[in-house]
Amino acid sequence: MTTHIHPESMPDYLDLNALRKVQLERLRHTVSRCYENVALFRSRMEEAGITPADIGSLEDVHKLPFTEKSDLRDTYPYGLFAAPMAQVVRLHASSGTTGKPIVVGYTKADLDVWSSVMLRSFAATGITHGDVIQNAYGYGLFTGGLGAHYGAERLGATVVPISGGNTERQIMVMKDFGVTGVCCTPSYFVHIIEKIKAGAFGFEDLKVRVGIFGAEPWTCEMRNYIEQESGIRAFDIYGLSEIIGPGVGIECPEQAGLHIFEDHFLMEIVDPQTGEPLPDGEEGELVFTTLTKQAFPMIRYRTHDITSIIKEKCDCGRTIKRIKRIRSRSDDMMIIRGVNVFPSQIEAALLSLRETLPHYQIILTNKGGLDQIDVEVEVMQDLIGDRIREIEEMRKRISHAIENIIGLRVPVHLVEPGAIARSEGKAKRVVDRRNKQGGAQ
Amino acid sequence: MKLKQISVFLENRPGHLNQICGVLKEANINLVTLTLADTSEFGLLRLIVREWEKARAVLENAGYAVNVTEVIAIEVPNEPGGLHRILQVASKGRLTVEYMYAFTFGRNGNTQIVFRFSNMERAAEVLTSAGINVLSAVEFYEENSLGNCS
Numbered sequence: 001m002t003t004h005i006h007p008e009s010m011p012d013y014l015d016l017n018a019l020r021k022v023q024l025e026r027l028r029h030t031v032s033r034c035y036e037n038v039a040l041f042r043s044r045m046e047e048a049g050i051t052p053a054d055i056g057s058l059e060d061v062h063k064l065p066f067t068e069k070s071d072l073r074d075t076y077p078y079g080l081f082a083a084p085m086a087q088v089v090r091l092h093a094s095s096g097t098t099g100k101p102i103v104v105g106y107t108k109a110d111l112d113v114w115s116s117v118m119l120r121s122f123a124a125t126g127i128t129h130g131d132v133i134q135n136a137y138g139y140g141l142f143t144g145g146l147g148a149h150y151g152a153e154r155l156g157a158t159v160v161p162i163s164g165g166n167t168e169r170q171i172m173v174m175k176d177f178g179v180t181g182v183c184c185t186p187s188y189f190v191h192i193i194e195k196i197k198a199g200a201f202g203f204e205d206l207k208v209r210v211g212i213f214g215a216e217p218w219t220c221e222m223r224n225y226i227e228q229e230s231g232i233r234a235f236d237i238y239g240l241s242e243i244i245g246p247g248v249g250i251e252c253p254e255q256a257g258l259h260i261f262e263d264h265f266l267m268e269i270v271d272p273q274t275g276e277p278l279p280d281g282e283e284g285e286l287v288f289t290t291l292t293k294q295a296f297p298m299i300r301y302r303t304h305d306i307t308s309i310i311k312e313k314c315d316c317g318r319t320i321k322r323i324k325r326i327r328s329r330s331d332d333m334m335i336i337r338g339v340n341v342f343p344s345q346i347e348a349a350l351l352s353l354r355e356t357l358p359h360y361q362i363i364l365t366n367k368g369g370l371d372q373i374d375v376e377v378e379v380m381q382d383l384i385g386d387r388i389r390e391i392e393e394m395r396k397r398i399s400h401a402i403e404n405i406i407g408l409r410v411p412v413h414l415v416e417p418g419a420i421a422r423s424e425g426k427a428k429r430v431v432d433r434r435n436k437q438g439g440a441q
Numbered sequence: 442m443k444l445k446q447i448s449v450f451l452e453n454r455p456g457h458l459n460q461i462c463g464v465l466k467e468a469n470i471n472l473v474t475l476t477l478a479d480t481s482e483f484g485l486l487r488l489i490v491r492e493w494e495k496a497r498a499v500l501e502n503a504g505y506a507v508n509v510t511e512v513i514a515i516e517v518p519n520e521p522g523g524l525h526r527i528l529q530v531a532s533k534g535r536l537t538v539e540y541m542y543a544f545t546f547g548r549n550g551n552t553q554i555v556f557r558f559s560n561m562e563r564a565a566e567v568l569t570s571a572g573i574n575v576l577s578a579v580e581f582y583e584e585n586s587l588g589n590c591s
Binding site: 379380381382383384385386387388391392395413414415416417418419 | 446448450451452478480482483485487501504505506507508510539540557
């Protein structure tokens with residue numbers, strides 16, 4: 001295959017000076033728009049003693065106040081909209097684990113930008129017109145389904161809008177429709193792999209070659225597992241509904257970090273504690289300012305995703321910068337006996353051994369005021385022996401692998417295959433039993 | 442000489458063993474013998490059935506983690522010192538017993554003991570050359586189907 005650049009992907013390769021110029025122009029425009037139209041942004045800027053005129057360079061973005069997720073909840077449903085409702089043509093909402101969801105709106109121009117960045121995402125993974133894309137992200141209020149749908153259609157691919165769930169039907173469609181690309185959460189694809197392996201045909205009978213996986217953090221070890229078990233190439237896609245939905249960033253065939261569509265999203269890395277900006281290469285919290293959004297612009301939105309900006313230019317030729325794949329969200333962090341633990345670390349430990357499936361659950365309980373975790377791991381059907389000692393040794397190996405990564409010894413329980421509920425959307429890795437004292441074990 | 446034994450990984454929770462028995466009943470599989478090893482965390486059910494391939498298939502389809510291993514069945518006179526003699530032979534032949542379980546259904550009131558030795562390749566040889574009656578699969582199943590029916 002020759003490397004053909006889709007015309008809409010040209011901004012991926014912009015000369016950096018030109019890119020920074022476009023960004024500054026768009027930043028100034030966005031800040032003015034927010035200042036003029038959104039009461040909260042205006043009052044925050046007034047408190048900070050700045051006006052849109054103070055934004056003279058890209059670095060001046062650091063002067064602007066942060067926006068937190070709680071601001072989105074406090075202004076529910078339309079308080080942060082910067083366009084009149086007459087111009088808003090679409091609403092989406094995030095699930096919101098506590099209380100009210102977060103509502104986001106799009107003008108026609110916003111939808112145009114969104115499908116464009118999704119087109120560029122698909123194109124970066126080598127998908128083109130002629131590909132048949134099975135879109136198993138949920139359609140509805142969740143941004144995943146429709147975001148991927150319009151991007152793939154705009155690229156000229158054939159979209160199968162199957163949405164999530166009904167795995168047997170997914171597999172039938174995958175085979176009968178000659179599907180070449182699949183979009184879903186990585187955990188759901190692991191479930192599909194498991195079902196295909198138990199069925200009448202294998203991946204060699206399918207045309208699938210690419211998977212676009214996102215909407216939940218996943219590890220490199222999980223990617224290796226998926227690629228080895230299915231023979232497809234698994235790409236990480238990044239996005240969040242507060243910013244636009246999926247399509248904020250994507251891996252290219254180098255699979256060495258995610259390119260951020262910087263002409264639409266200005267990124268910073270800040271110290272999660274102090275909020276101070278950090279230089280490229282240093283790990284911290286990812287913060288976004290939208291550059292082209294009309295209905296729901298965001299100023300310095302704190303994503304709680306922990307990553308770093310990669311300094312080096314990517315071998316794929318794109319000039320837009322990359323971030324390291326996001327292995328953790330600061331929201332997912334558990335503090336166990338004073339140590340910070342992320343679910344992704346447990347996943348990495350389990351998959352490093354190659355004797356368990358990526359089916360695991362972390363049970364979070366509280367004893368005597370201290371949080372603690374137990375890890376439940378499914379055994380593999382064909383890796384169980386007839387001797388208790390062997391099984392105990394396997395459990396110890398798992399326990400040691402976890403201890404090596406997180407620095408703590410935590411109880412590991414082996415459970416039967418299929419004992420952990422399969423997810424058709426975002427996997428539930430942590431079961432929080434801290435508030436149900438009666439139910440805790 | 443060797444018999445196939447099926448091991449099933451079991452979590453410790455109520456009604457679980459019964460579910461497995463239900464799967465085997467649906468497939469019309471008769472249990473020749475079984476033993477359940479348990480720890481505080483999990484159990485390991487070891488089964489001997491004539492149709493071990495079918496049993497493995499139905500249990501795997503039902504989602505269980507199943508393993509097939511070879512074991513040796515020995516007919517032991519039901520009298521003092523019966524087991525002692527066998528273990529002496531095993532020990533002289535440097536065979537370690539990983540686990541064993543006994544049952545008394547055989548002909549002439551003999552006891553049958555199922556052994557899992559560390560070195561299964563050598564075990565049959567060591568035992569037969571010492572004149573110990575290691576049962577073939579056919580003998581074993583036939584004796585036990587008679588034993589069950591009578």
